[in-house]
Amino acid sequence: MNLIQYSKESIEELKKRVTWPTWDEAQRLTWVVAVATLLLAGVTALADAFFNNVVQGIFKLLN
Numbered sequence: 001m002n003l004i005q006y007s008k009e010s011i012e013e014l015k016k017r018v019t020w021p022t023w024d025e026a027q028r029l030t031w032v033v034a035v036a037t038l039l040l041a042g043v044t045a046l047a048d049a050f051f052n053n054v055v056q057g058i059f060k061l062l063n
Contacts, residue, residue, distance in 0.1 A: 021029065
């Protein structure tokens with residue numbers, strides 16, 4: 001299969017076979033992703049602060 005045929009078939013599949021979300025669904029799912037990203041960032045920041053304190057405590061004990 002050559003590149004041109006592959007491109008044409010890909011475009012046809014995107015137009016006819018893919019089920020796209022509605023505008024309301026896309027907006028709702030965008031908010032879900034944004035909130036999940038912020039929560040994960042918060043958990044990561046808390047874990048970073050915790051482990052930072054642990055490592056600093058170990059260095060203080062060794063010093």
